Amino acid sequence: VYEVIRIYGGKPFTLAEHLQRLERSAEGIKLDLPYSRTVLAVEIEKLVHKSQISEGMIYLQLTRGACSRNHLFPDCATVKPTLLFYVRTLPALPEAKDQPGVTLITMPDERWKRCWIKSIALLPNVLAKNEAISKGGDEALFIEDGLIHECSASNVHAIIDGKLISPPPGPKVLPGITRQVLIRCAREIGLDVVERAFSIDEARRAAELMITSTTREISWVKRWDDQTVATCVGPTTLRLHETFKLAVQQETRTGERASTAPKLAFGCR
Ligand code: PDD
Numbered sequence: 001v002y003e004v005i006r007i008y009g010g011k012p013f014t015l016a017e018h019l020q021r022l023e024r025s026a027e028g029i030k031l032d033l034p035y036s037r038t039v040l041a042v043e044i045e046k047l048v049h050k051s052q053i054s055e056g057m058i059y060l061q062l063t064r065g066a067c068s069r070n071h072l073f074p075d076c077a078t079v080k081p082t083l084l085f086y087v088r089t090l091p092a093l094p095e096a097k098d099q100p101g102v103t104l105i106t107m108p109d110e111r112w113k114r115c116w117i118k119s120i121a122l123l124p125n126v127l128a129k130n131e132a133i134s135k136g137g138d139e140a141l142f143i144e145d146g147l148i149h150e151c152s153a154s155n156v157h158a159i160i161d162g163k164l165i166s167p168p169p170g171p172k173v174l175p176g177i178t179r180q181v182l183i184r185c186a187r188e189i190g191l192d193v194v195e196r197a198f199s200i201d202e203a204r205r206a207a208e209l210m211i212t213s214t215t216r217e218i219s220w221v222k223r224w225d226d227q228t229v230a231t232c233v234g235p236t237t238l239r240l241h242e243t244f245k246l247a248v249q250q251e252t253r254t255g256e257r258a259s260t261a262p263k264l265a266f267g268c269r
Pocket of ligand 1: 004151153154177179214
């Protein structure tokens with residue numbers, strides 16, 4: 001299982017939420033976190049601080065550990081899980097109004113039914129994304145039985161009848177952390193939020209379509225297969241993105257939200 005966490009101004013954003021999802025994903029594959037979320041948060045914050053990286057991301061991966069090839073889980077008395085995390089720089093994202101639009105390419109959803117687990121077994125996502133790129137798109141949009149699920153590496157949302165419609169996390173939708181913040185932002189600006197699946201027909205009629213992820217924040221959809229969806233960012237998407245940027249600033253610059261982890265006087269190694 002893995003996590004991708006964005007660093008803004010040298011501080012991890014929504015670290016506590018990411019570690020909570022990591023714990024759920026690990027539970028989903030019957031694996032215990034080798035350290036508590038509190039200790040992990042402290043260690044991650046130490047590494048981010050040491051790296052002196054201001055704009056970037058943390059990649060964290062937890063596997064069952066190194067052992068001889070077998071379908072059976074290794075004996076946890078002898079094989080210890082392997083946890084790695086590293087920090088790398090990323091270019092700072094443009095202002096919400098300057099965000100480029102994206103093109104989505106429809107792909108059949110051939111993934112398993114536990115997509116709520118953020119697992120490194122990403123072969124269907126990788127194949128779909130590459131096919132979308134080869135067709136001139138930016139992201140693959142997974143659709144099954146006429147319903148929109150999510151993209152290969154992002155969640156998808158629509159503005160329909162003045163409401164934010166967002167497919168709920170579940171068998172075919174990852175509980176995206178950016179999605180969680182998006183929903184919080186929508187409520188803050190008084191936008192009704194409906195967490196439900198939506199159909200291809202509804203999506204075609206939507207006033208605005210957007211996708212969200214840790215690395216891209218919120219991107220407006222300009223094209224979907226052969227159709228133009230929008231020629232510039234829609235007013236609601238823009239407002240949501242500006243509110244999102246404020247949430248980032250609040251958490252990472254002024255530390256207004258509760259700190260993700262208390263500062264402990266010990267390390268975990
Ligand atoms: N991908 N859905 C899928 C299938 C994803 O892989 C991702 C994130 C998301 C959005 O989740 P979040 O808002 O928590 O980043 C939704 C990451 C960025 C990746 O694999 O690199």
